[in-house]
Amino acid sequence: MSKIYERLEKCYECFKSKISFTPEIALILGSGLGGYADEIRIEATLDYSEIEGFPTSTVAGHKGRFVFGYIDDIPVVIMQGRVHYYEGYPMEDVVLPTRLMKLMGAKVLFVTNAAGGVNYSFECGDFMLINDQICMAPSPLIGENADELGVRFPDMSEIYNKQLRNAVKKAARTLDIPLREGVYIQLTGPNYESPSEVRMVRILGADAVGMSTACEAIAARHCGMKVVGISCISNLACGVSSKPLSHAEVQETADRVAPLFKQLITESVRNISKEL
Numbered sequence: 001m002s003k004i005y006e007r008l009e010k011c012y013e014c015f016k017s018k019i020s021f022t023p024e025i026a027l028i029l030g031s032g033l034g035g036y037a038d039e040i041r042i043e044a045t046l047d048y049s050e051i052e053g054f055p056t057s058t059v060a061g062h063k064g065r066f067v068f069g070y071i072d073d074i075p076v077v078i079m080q081g082r083v084h085y086y087e088g089y090p091m092e093d094v095v096l097p098t099r100l101m102k103l104m105g106a107k108v109l110f111v112t113n114a115a116g117g118v119n120y121s122f123e124c125g126d127f128m129l130i131n132d133q134i135c136m137a138p139s140p141l142i143g144e145n146a147d148e149l150g151v152r153f154p155d156m157s158e159i160y161n162k163q164l165r166n167a168v169k170k171a172a173r174t175l176d177i178p179l180r181e182g183v184y185i186q187l188t189g190p191n192y193e194s195p196s197e198v199r200m201v202r203i204l205g206a207d208a209v210g211m212s213t214a215c216e217a218i219a220a221r222h223c224g225m226k227v228v229g230i231s232c233i234s235n236l237a238c239g240v241s242s243k244p245l246s247h248a249e250v251q252e253t254a255d256r257v258a259p260l261f262k263q264l265i266t267e268s269v270r271n272i273s274k275e276l
């Protein structure tokens with residue numbers, strides 16, 4: 001058995017011993033969106049610290065837990081707080097929660113994040129449906145392959161599932177919420193980009209830049225999950241606006257649009273579950 005799977009199984013056994021719940025859809029909530037998990041019909045919660053072998057946070061005051069519950073009658077697991085590469089975890093740890101949610105039974109990974117707008121037509125507070133990605137962080141699949149999860153050289157020709165993207169578009173139309181579409185690029189962070197780096201990622205084809213998501217999407221595709229994702233454009237990327245960037249601005253925008261984002265997630269989950 002691969003070392004990765006061995007560790008994952010231990011985490012899974014730990015989960016199974018505490019909670020009996022089979023999620024259909026797994027959600028990872030980005031900056032400022034964590035509150036969504038408190039608004040669903042909660043069945044159970046599991047703190048990351050209660051799971052043996054789970055990456056434990058080095059960040060003070062970091063709250064991390066799985067929330068199990070229902071959106072309408074759709075069973076979901078929500079990660080309230082994710083694990084970032086910039087915190088110093090190896091990539092294997094960063095994607096362990098994603099793989100664990102697959103073992104729990106989730107067929108879909110629904111990722112959300114706060115991101116900087118690289119595309120000049122984007123405005124602060126916009127939502128962007130992710131239609132493809134560029135992962136500039138190391139691949140989470142480097143090292144021994146977990147054959148139990150997937151193949152050594154997985155195809156990435158459609159990371160973000162077309163049917164599920166259509167389900168999100170339909171949700172946005174129903175709610176009359178404008179939805180942009182584009183390519184998300186993951187850099188390692190934690191520093192924001194320089195103006196030249198933002199120019200570079202624009203030339204590369206990115207519309208939004210952030211510090212998460214792409215690695216989790218790769219791990220999810222590797223183990224056969226369908227993936228769908230939305231970025232909240234929390235700020236214009238460095239050099240697009242002349243204002244210096246701050247986490248406070250990112251947080252402020254995310255908080256401001258959170259009510260609308262929550263509606264979009266709920267309606268999207270409804271439509272996505274119809275596709276499964």
Ligand code: HPA
Nearest residue numbers: 114115116209210211237
């Ligand atoms: N750059 C990188 N990550 C981010 C940004 C940004 O401008 N905004 C939110 N996350």
